[in-house]
Amino acid sequence: MTAEAPEALGHTRRAGTDGRSASSRAEADSRPAGAGGPLLVVDQLVKHFPITRGLLRRTVGHVRAVDGVSFTIGRGETVGLVGESGCGKSTVARMVLRLIAPTSGSIRFDGTELTGLSARAMKPHRRRMQIVFQDPFSSLNPRMRIVESVGEPLVTHGIATGAAKRRRVCELMELVGLSASDVDRYPHQFSGGQAQRIGIARALATNPDLIVCDEAVSSLDVSVQAQVLNLLKRLQQELGLSYLFIAHDLNVVRYLSDRVYVMYLGRIVEVGPSETLMAQPQHPYTEALIGSIAAAGTSGIRRRRIVARGEVPSPSRPPSGCHFHPRCPKVFDPCRTQSPPLYRLPDGQLSACHLRAEIAEGQDG
Amino acid sequence: MAEYALRRTGYGLLVVFSVIVLVFLGLHAVPGNAVRAQLADSPGITEEEIAKRTAALGLDQPIGTQLLHFLGGIFRGDLGRSFVDNRSVASEIGERLPITLQLGLMAVIISVILGFAMGMLAAVRQNSLMDHSLRVVSVSGLSIPNFWLALLMVTYLAIYAGWSPPLVYEGPTQNLGNNLAQTILPAIALGVAGMAGTARLLRSSLLEVMQSNFIRTVRARGASRATVLFKHATRSSILPVFTVLGLQVGAILGGTVILESIFSIPGLGLLVFRAVQVRDYPVVMGCVIVYAAVFVLVNLIVDLTYGLIDPRVRYR
Amino acid sequence: MVTTTTTTAATTAPARTATWRRSRWWEFVRTQRLATVALVIIVLFVVAAIFAPLLAPYGATEQIRTAIRHAPDGRYWFGTDDLGRDIYSRVLYGARTSILISVTTVVVSGAIGTAIGVLSGYFGGRWLDSLLQRIMDAIIAVPGLVLLLFLAAVLGPSIRNTIIALIILIVPAFSRVARGEMLRVREEPYVEAARANGCGTVRILVRHGLPNLFAPLIVVTSLLFAGVLIAESALSFLGIGTPPPTASWGRMLSEGTRFLEIAPWMVVFPGGALTLAVLAFNILGDGLRDFLDPRSRR
Numbered sequence: 001m002t003a004e005a006p007e008a009l010g011h012t013r014r015a016g017t018d019g020r021s022a023s024s025r026a027e028a029d030s031r032p033a034g035a036g037g038p039l040l041v042v043d044q045l046v047k048h049f050p051i052t053r054g055l056l057r058r059t060v061g062h063v064r065a066v067d068g069v070s071f072t073i074g075r076g077e078t079v080g081l082v083g084e085s086g087c088g089k090s091t092v093a094r095m096v097l098r099l100i101a102p103t104s105g106s107i108r109f110d111g112t113e114l115t116g117l118s119a120r121a122m123k124p125h126r127r128r129m130q131i132v133f134q135d136p137f138s139s140l141n142p143r144m145r146i147v148e149s150v151g152e153p154l155v156t157h158g159i160a161t162g163a164a165k166r167r168r169v170c171e172l173m174e175l176v177g178l179s180a181s182d183v184d185r186y187p188h189q190f191s192g193g194q195a196q197r198i199g200i201a202r203a204l205a206t207n208p209d210l211i212v213c214d215e216a217v218s219s220l221d222v223s224v225q226a227q228v229l230n231l232l233k234r235l236q237q238e239l240g241l242s243y244l245f246i247a248h249d250l251n252v253v254r255y256l257s258d259r260v261y262v263m264y265l266g267r268i269v270e271v272g273p274s275e276t277l278m279a280q281p282q283h284p285y286t287e288a289l290i291g292s293i294a295a296a297g298t299s300g301i302r303r304r305r306i307v308a309r310g311e312v313p314s315p316s317r318p319p320s321g322c323h324f325h326p327r328c329p330k331v332f333d334p335c336r337t338q339s340p341p342l343y344r345l346p347d348g349q350l351s352a353c354h355l356r357a358e359i360a361e362g363q364d365g
Numbered sequence: 366m367a368e369y370a371l372r373r374t375g376y377g378l379l380v381v382f383s384v385i386v387l388v389f390l391g392l393h394a395v396p397g398n399a400v401r402a403q404l405a406d407s408p409g410i411t412e413e414e415i416a417k418r419t420a421a422l423g424l425d426q427p428i429g430t431q432l433l434h435f436l437g438g439i440f441r442g443d444l445g446r447s448f449v450d451n452r453s454v455a456s457e458i459g460e461r462l463p464i465t466l467q468l469g470l471m472a473v474i475i476s477v478i479l480g481f482a483m484g485m486l487a488a489v490r491q492n493s494l495m496d497h498s499l500r501v502v503s504v505s506g507l508s509i510p511n512f513w514l515a516l517l518m519v520t521y522l523a524i525y526a527g528w529s530p531p532l533v534y535e536g537p538t539q540n541l542g543n544n545l546a547q548t549i550l551p552a553i554a555l556g557v558a559g560m561a562g563t564a565r566l567l568r569s570s571l572l573e574v575m576q577s578n579f580i581r582t583v584r585a586r587g588a589s590r591a592t593v594l595f596k597h598a599t600r601s602s603i604l605p606v607f608t609v610l611g612l613q614v615g616a617i618l619g620g621t622v623i624l625e626s627i628f629s630i631p632g633l634g635l636l637v638f639r640a641v642q643v644r645d646y647p648v649v650m651g652c653v654i655v656y657a658a659v660f661v662l663v664n665l666i667v668d669l670t671y672g673l674i675d676p677r678v679r680y681r
Numbered sequence: 682m683v684t685t686t687t688t689t690a691a692t693t694a695p696a697r698t699a700t701w702r703r704s705r706w707w708e709f710v711r712t713q714r715l716a717t718v719a720l721v722i723i724v725l726f727v728v729a730a731i732f733a734p735l736l737a738p739y740g741a742t743e744q745i746r747t748a749i750r751h752a753p754d755g756r757y758w759f760g761t762d763d764l765g766r767d768i769y770s771r772v773l774y775g776a777r778t779s780i781l782i783s784v785t786t787v788v789v790s791g792a793i794g795t796a797i798g799v800l801s802g803y804f805g806g807r808w809l810d811s812l813l814q815r816i817m818d819a820i821i822a823v824p825g826l827v828l829l830l831f832l833a834a835v836l837g838p839s840i841r842n843t844i845i846a847l848i849i850l851i852v853p854a855f856s857r858v859a860r861g862e863m864l865r866v867r868e869e870p871y872v873e874a875a876r877a878n879g880c881g882t883v884r885i886l887v888r889h890g891l892p893n894l895f896a897p898l899i900v901v902t903s904l905l906f907a908g909v910l911i912a913e914s915a916l917s918f919l920g921i922g923t924p925p926p927t928a929s930w931g932r933m934l935s936e937g938t939r940f941l942e943i944a945p946w947m948v949v950f951p952g953g954a955l956t957l958a959v960l961a962f963n964i965l966g967d968g969l970r971d972f973l974d975p976r977s978r979r
Contacts, residue, residue: 097877126879138870143892149871152888153878202878383819391835504967508960510911512918513934513952520941520948619824623915627938637827638919641834653831657822 037111039210039242040073040096045105047091051316063316065091067266068105073210078236078243080257080274082250082289086312088266089246093214096244097131098122110209127157130203134215136195140187146173146198147183153205172201176231193224197231204235212244217252229255250289254278262286265323266315268342272349282351284308284328322354330355366672369679373668377661384657388650389435393428395646444654445647447640454651457636462655465621465632467537468548468555472617475556480563480606485599487564488571499564506561511620515554515627522550534631551624559613563606570602607671611664618656709972716968719961726958729773730780737770741928750944760946762936768946772954774928779958782844782923783909787902790848794855795898801856802863803890814860817853825850826915833921843922847912851905858901859894866890896973903966907959914955930955 046069048062066088073079081089094100096107098114107114109125117125130153133139140149150172151165160168170180176197187195196216203211213232217225233256235241247253253260254274262270262277262285270283281287288308308327313319319326325335334340334354342350343360438445444454487499522528530547537544574580575598622634629635637652639645672679710717729736739745745765753760759768801813820828832846866872866889875885916922917931925932930951937947 099873099877123879126877131874131877133870133874135870139874141871141875141889144888148888152875152880156879156881156884202874206878379815380818380822383815384822387816387819388831391831395835504963505956505960508907508963509956510914510952510959512915513948513956516934516938516941516948516952520945523942524945615821615824619826619828622826622830623919626919634827637830641830641921644834646834649831649834653823653827656824656827657819660822660824 038072038074039077039110040244041106041108042072042092042096043070043106043108045069045092045095045107046103047088047095047100048103061316063314064266064318065315066095066102067318069263069266069268071261071268071271073242073244075209075242076236076240077259078245078257080253080260081244081246081263082248082253082260083263084248084312086265086315087263088315089263090214092263093131093212093244093246096212097126097129123157127153127206128208129210129212130206130208131212131214132196132199132203132216135219136192136199137187139199140195140202142187145184145186149187150183150198150202150205153202157206159206168205169201172204173198175204175235176201191224192220193227196220196228200228200231200235204239207239208241210242210244212246214246215248216245218247218249225252232256249293250278251293262289265312265318267323267352268350269324269352270350271342276347276349282345282349282356283353284330284355285324322352366679369672370669373665373672377665380661381654381658385436385439385654386432388653389432392646392650439654444651447648448645449640449643449648454647457648458633458651458655461631461633461636464534464536464630465618465625465634466659468552468621468625468630468632469614469617471548471552472555472620473559473614475552476559476563476613476617477610479556480560481567483560483564484567484571487568488575491572500568503561503564506557507565509557511554511558512623512627514557515551515624518550518554519627530628532629534629547628547630551621551628551630554624555617555620558616562609562613566606566609567602570605571598574598574602604671604675607667607674611660611667614663614667615660618660709968713968713972716965716972719964719968722957722961723965726776726961727780730777733770733773733777737767737773739767739770741771741774742766742926743770750940750947752944753946759950760944762933762947763940763944768933768950771928771933772930772951775930775933775951776954776958778923778927778929779910779913779955782840782847782913783906785844786847786851786909786913787906789844790851790905791855791898791902793848794852795859795894797852798856798859798861799863799886799890799894802860803867803886805860805864810860813856817856820849820853825912829912829916830919830921833916838921838924840923840927843913843916846916847909850912851909854901854905855898858897862894862897863890866893900966900970900973903962903969907962907966910955910959910962 045066046064047066048064050059051061051063052059069088069092071079071081081092083089091100095102095105098107098117102115105115109129112125114122114125140146147166147169150169151160154160154165154168159165166183169183173180173183178194178197178201182190187198190198199216200211216232217228220228229252232243236243243256245253245256250260254277257274260270260272260274260277261268262283264285270277270281270286272282277286278290281290285308308324309329310327313323313326320339321337322328322335322340325331328335332354338354340352340354340357341363342352343356344350344362345356345359346361435445442455444458446453447457483499483503487496490496519529530550531543534547535543580598621632622638624630625632625634626638633652633655637649637656640648640652733741743766745761745767747765748757748761749765750763751757751761757767757769759772761767762771797813797817801810805813823831828850829846832849833842836842836845869889872885872889875889880888913922914929914931914934917929918935920932920935922931923929933951934948937944937951940947
């Protein structure tokens with residue numbers, strides 16, 4: 001972890017001056033125009049799942065899991081995506097990695113449009129985008145040794161096999177704070193926190209630019225969560241990674257993220273820098289989320305608890321107008337009929353709430 | 366429930382239809398010509414004769430037409446005519462089906478009643494000598510070929526009791542005593558495997574349920590083990606038995622072929638066996654379709670009963 | 682520092698694999714006593730089948746005119762039949778027929794059935810899966826022996842056709858098991874992770890899918906051996922399977938049917954051998970199932 005650590009297979013670690021690794025900067029220099037732009041641009045992503053019924057499997061409706069989501073992730077940036085279960089954030093993650101095909105919308109990774117690519121054309125891009133799943137024990141094949149699981153991306157992309165692969169896996173294990181002598185063990189022999197580190201090691205194997213963390217710490221004990229989050233932060237600084245950090249816990253998201261997108265029932269309802277969002281939420285749903293976090297007192301966020309009434313409606317029959325209106329304590333007339341766009345607010349935040357319409361400087365999609 | 370019933374029935378009909386199509390295709394897969402194969406052993410048959418018969422049976426027409434004719438016939442209840450004696454296949458089957466069904470029913474009753482009794486006994490007296498011996502009997506019962514068991518029973522009775530089953534078949538309405546004497550041995554032979562399977566399944570299912578929380582509550586209230594077993598545990602433990610019941614009936618139906626042949630019982634099994642020996646294809650085809658239809662029907666009834674008992678199944 | 686750690690790790694790995702394999706065997710023997718006994722019995726049958734010519738005191742078709750229907754004694758351990766043939770020898774040769782036919786059947790139908798099941802379960806688009814399953818369901822719908830008779834009528838009686846008929850009978854069982862596992866594996870998170878890593882379908886099937894198939898297929902194979910043995914004997918009993926004068930247990934049983942009272946040994950011993958073999962396979966299958974999935978305690 002210091003400057004004396006050996007270079008292996010194009011992987012260089014720097015206490016980053018500009019947060020990017022040497023290899024990704026080298027790649028950047030050889031890229032055509034658009035290279036300086038954001039790493040990931042997602043525009044109006046939509047995913048509707050058909051509901052079938054009956055003997056003939058007629059389509060009777062759609063589950064609108066994702067209903068027009070747009071965001072960007074810059075290089076070396078962490079973007080948090082937060083929302084309750086069922087709001088569609090995991091679906092977004094899977095669409096970004098093309099594990100599910102979007103119903104419509106565009107995903108541009110480093111200038112290249114990913115939707116519509118064939119599986120073969122997609123493969124080289126998969127090297128640069130990786131994912132860490134929520135449950136390491138089910139996302140690691142329980143019958144495969146760590147060296148095989150973590151080494152699998154190396155073999156698939158032709159980076160290393162055999163002894164070279166083993167060396168690289170050992171390196172990765174040390175990088176995430178585990179012992180290289182454990183590479184021959186099986187996942188069940190590790191604790192939750194350790195297993196998740198292994199999952200992270202696997203995600204790092206191909207030297208990616210972007211890692212999607214899909215509820216990566218949600219199934220860990222609180223104390224272990226902190227360790228893993230710190231690991232992620234450190235890795236970002238050393239390797240110049242970008243993260244799409246998905247979670248339902250605002251506290252966790254805020255720790256790691258530069259900017260946060262709040263999602264509700266398939267739509268983005270608020271966007272802003274993480275600290276500003278926490279201090280001055282611009283949407284009733286965000287307020288409710290913040291209010292539900294046990295106020296530890298130290299963060300200084302003390303306000304009257306804004307409670308959302310009722311339960312999250314089914315994504316197959318979302319409410320009209322603003323999706324949140326049946327539960328919103330501040331609901332007024334336009335909310336029921338008009339779906340609010342993302343209003344651009346003076347300090348750069350975005351909010352999809354009609355209450356902010358007067359102070360808005362414009363609209364975003 | 367109605368939708369579930371409709372779905373299962375539709376599915377059953379689909380399976381019977383598939384069987385009919387496959388049987389039909391099988392007939393046309395006979396190397397050479399079906400008529401030729403059937404007549405191969407008869408002396409002095411000329412090419413003319415073969416051609417005439419082929420035309421008479423409509424076998425020279427395109428496959429599509431033949432299939433349609435066949436299906437149409439089945440719809441009207443006409444399964445064709447025997448190659449050998451030109452009798453209507455449907456009426457021959459109709460005569461013999463009840464006999465086989467009687468045999469099958471007796472076997473099922475034996476297998477269910479004895480199987481339940483054994484399974485419960487073994488569960489109540491878990492790990493006792495009775496339990497272990499019943500388990501040994503179970504696994505043996507599953508492994509003994511039904512025809513060997515039948516032969517052993519006949520041998521034993523002949524040697525040590527001087528008794529053998531009557532040779533001429535009489536229906537239950539004609540002479541019940543004789544009928545039972547004839548059918549009891551094959552029914553036992555057919556039922557043993559099902560009995561063993563049911564006993565094992567019921568035993569393990571009961572034992573599992575007995576560990577469950579809700580049984581422990583009942584026991585805590587002071588009920589004896591036997592009461593608990595019979596009144597409470599039985600309801601939920603029965604379910605797994607249902608899942609294999611359909612398959613067991615299938616095995617029993619298959620066994621009727623060989624058992625009827627051993628005991629000279631003029632049922633469907635004997636009919637299909639004799640028909641295969643002389644290559645009487647229409648009869649063979651008809652029997653296969655009827656056997657499959659009975660199997661599908663029994664499974665359908667089991668499925669629907671299961672659906673009545675366990676509502677979760679209806680929403681799959 | 683990294684290099685030294687990797688070398689020690691590299692050298693310990695192979696040793697661990699070997700001892701792990703061996704210890705699994707010992708564990709099986711230790712915990713599944715009955716199944717191990719069954720396995721030994723099966724091995725004995727196979728040995729008898731392979732070395733029948735060496736172990737049998739008489740030929741399979743050798744007729745000793747002076748020893749018609751002798752009860753079992755010092756010379757003819759299982760007695761003789763109505764043509765003066767030594768039943769013990771014929772049982773040994775019958776083992777050969779049975780083992781040969783059942784091994785061929787199970788291996789071929791295992792391959793075909795697994796392929797169909799994997800195709801259906803993993804790749805099953807709606808129509809492919811439905812079509813294959815319809816065919817499998819139709820085969821299952823016809824009760825065993827009836828199906829075999831039908832196929833015998835269509836194909837004609839011979840050893841080769843018996844095997845083909847048995848294969849058709851058994852394939853749906855394999856297909857069902859393989860399909861079930863594949864449907865489950867397809868949804869597993871680690872498969873999704875592998876796809877996210879860019880793994881191709883072939884690799885996923887081989888590295889992640891097949892290892893899951895191993896356990897259930899082994900169990901079902903043992904149980905199906907039992908079924909095939911009985912089915913083949915039933916066919917021979919009816920005179921439609923293995924043609925004479927090849928020694929086959931089923932045929933020996935049918936020959937003995939006429940002499941039940943005067944020479945019961947003609948029926949007792951071949952049937953006993955058959956039952957013992959079937960019993961052994963059933964017990965082995967049970968033991969394997971319990972061992973490979975400790976949750977299903979019997």
